[in-house]
Amino acid sequence: MQKLELIDALLLGNEALDNDHRDLVDLANKLIESIKDKNSDGTQQYLSDFCKRFCEHEKFEIEFLNEIGFPNVRSLEIHYNNMYREIQYLYHLFDRAIRNEIGWKTFRDALASGLFETLIREDLSFKSFLIECGHSTHSGR
């Protein structure tokens, strides 16, 4: 499984949000690395760190978007709730992963299904709004 990268196309041009996303990608990569090494202690720790950081980030992002008047906050909240459930499901898969090879493979495949990239790609839905309101250093097309 390849390492994830916060490529330019995924940047919002908002320092606080981009820094948060960078942190999440770093944690996701540490998680991937420890899965590769079948390091169960590390995997459990990074999974828990990732989940905590994800919750903090989404709370911050929702509050910020509400503050600046983004009109589709509700649909983002629904998306984040679904993501949260997927992350919680990883805990369930992790319990199996530590038992055997198939368990590790299932856990790794669940991550590879695009969970982490989806997390950040969805945010591009409000990028043009950030630009219009002057909350992004990027320019509109």
Ligand SMILES: [Fe+2]
């Ligand atoms: Fe985000």
